[in-house]
Amino acid sequence: MVIIRFLHVFLILGFEVIRFVLTFCFYILLGKPLTLRVYFAQTLALICEHLGGAFPKIGQILATRADLLPLEICEALSCLQDQVKALSPNITKQILDKYTLSHKIKNVDFTPIASGTIAQVHRGIRCDDNCEVALKVLRPTVREALKSDCLIIQFFGQFIAKLPAMQSIPVKEALKEASDILIGQTDFMREASNLKRLHALFANNHNVIVPVLHENLCTPEILVMEFIPGLQKLSDPALPEHFARKALTVGVQSLYNMIFKEGFIHCDMHPGNVLMAPDNRLVILDAGFMTQLDNSTRRNFARFFLSIAFCEGNTAAQIVRETATNLPSNLNIKAFDLEITCLIKRVGGLRARDFQVAGFVGELFAIQRKHGIYGTNQFTLTILSLLVFEGVAKQRFPDLNFQQEAVPFVMAALNKIN
Numbered sequence: 001m002v003i004i005r006f007l008h009v010f011l012i013l014g015f016e017v018i019r020f021v022l023t024f025c026f027y028i029l030l031g032k033p034l035t036l037r038v039y040f041a042q043t044l045a046l047i048c049e050h051l052g053g054a055f056p057k058i059g060q061i062l063a064t065r066a067d068l069l070p071l072e073i074c075e076a077l078s079c080l081q082d083q084v085k086a087l088s089p090n091i092t093k094q095i096l097d098k099y100t101l102s103h104k105i106k107n108v109d110f111t112p113i114a115s116g117t118i119a120q121v122h123r124g125i126r127c128d129d130n131c132e133v134a135l136k137v138l139r140p141t142v143r144e145a146l147k148s149d150c151l152i153i154q155f156f157g158q159f160i161a162k163l164p165a166m167q168s169i170p171v172k173e174a175l176k177e178a179s180d181i182l183i184g185q186t187d188f189m190r191e192a193s194n195l196k197r198l199h200a201l202f203a204n205n206h207n208v209i210v211p212v213l214h215e216n217l218c219t220p221e222i223l224v225m226e227f228i229p230g231l232q233k234l235s236d237p238a239l240p241e242h243f244a245r246k247a248l249t250v251g252v253q254s255l256y257n258m259i260f261k262e263g264f265i266h267c268d269m270h271p272g273n274v275l276m277a278p279d280n281r282l283v284i285l286d287a288g289f290m291t292q293l294d295n296s297t298r299r300n301f302a303r304f305f306l307s308i309a310f311c312e313g314n315t316a317a318q319i320v321r322e323t324a325t326n327l328p329s330n331l332n333i334k335a336f337d338l339e340i341t342c343l344i345k346r347v348g349g350l351r352a353r354d355f356q357v358a359g360f361v362g363e364l365f366a367i368q369r370k371h372g373i374y375g376t377n378q379f380t381l382t383i384l385s386l387l388v389f390e391g392v393a394k395q396r397f398p399d400l401n402f403q404q405e406a407v408p409f410v411m412a413a414l415n416k417i418n
Helices: 001-032 036-051 054-063 070-079 089-098 142-160 172-182 188-201 241-262 295-309 313-322 334-347 356-372 377-393 400-418
Strands: 105-115 119-126 132-137 224-226 264-267 274-276 283-285 290-292
Touching: 001 070, 001 142, 036 054, 054 070, 054 142, 070 132, 089 105, 089 132, 105 132, 188 224, 188 241, 188 295, 224 313, 241 264, 241 274, 241 283, 241 295, 241 377, 264 377, 283 290, 283 400, 290 377, 295 313, 295 334, 295 377, 334 356, 334 377, 334 400, 356 377, 377 400
Parallel strands: none
Antiparallel strands: 105 119, 119 132, 132 224, 264 290, 274 283
């Protein structure tokens, strides 16, 4: 099967490369403008879409890596979506029967309430107490299929890394990290452990709900947790403004608590994972993509955040250099520090409503790419976790002050770590 899949990928890639070259030459002959980078990005997204499997998921993960890839490629890959059919009721029932859960959970609705490449979610009722639960069911053979695709992706990545335009980018490392993230999301035992820890983290926070895990019913292919009915998206216009603002402020504080106090971060707080319960509490779902920061990364990120808040550009530049995976031998430190300092000075003078994490991060990563500096995976994921949640928060409340909310957590973290 791996060989057949490899040949399929090889043929699709070969066809798309030929089409890419011919189309580009055709436009040049006609004298029509066609931006090479934009067209390449569109072709790359099309290839991922055609190949399916791990390719769209890897594309989605790489779309967040604006620190590595040009904006055009990130934008094209961000449009990729999961396009998979729901499992048939018979297959879902077979998975439940495999672990004898059919005798422990009744009235399972075999029409999923959510479905993706890796898993789908169903509702059911526990037999012993009639408690309503959510069942996250892993798709059969998905782990093996994704592993095969990731090996193929990394194989072709070796050749992409040798292209002149790609030699300054850690292509192989980026693909390896993306593959590890993706395959890690199929490890339900790890996700169960993450969910337990996330629930414990917010156990004393009466403004946040993390679903309770029913450990005795969980298996390597099925997660069973508390079902929370009546959830609303925070962007829902029907949600009263004051409730939505409070929930989003709680969300920002929760994320900073994870980053600076615990070092245990939810890296995927997108609109589908951060919702409002009927009692107006914030609900955080899905612990499949978490990361643990070491003390050094937490300290550096706290210092970096304070350097932005207090317009200390030289300090920010120094931290970026210190946390890089490697520094180019020909790096012009003076020029790099100057560009970072100018950026920090400019954003430091902005009002809260005008400061955008996305805009700042985009410029920061552009400067890093220009000078061939790439941050560690932990440092970058921390920045990206903020970026993802900002997309949720500022969609409705552009004046939400991310910096002001962070300062108490940053200072507490620095005092604790130091």
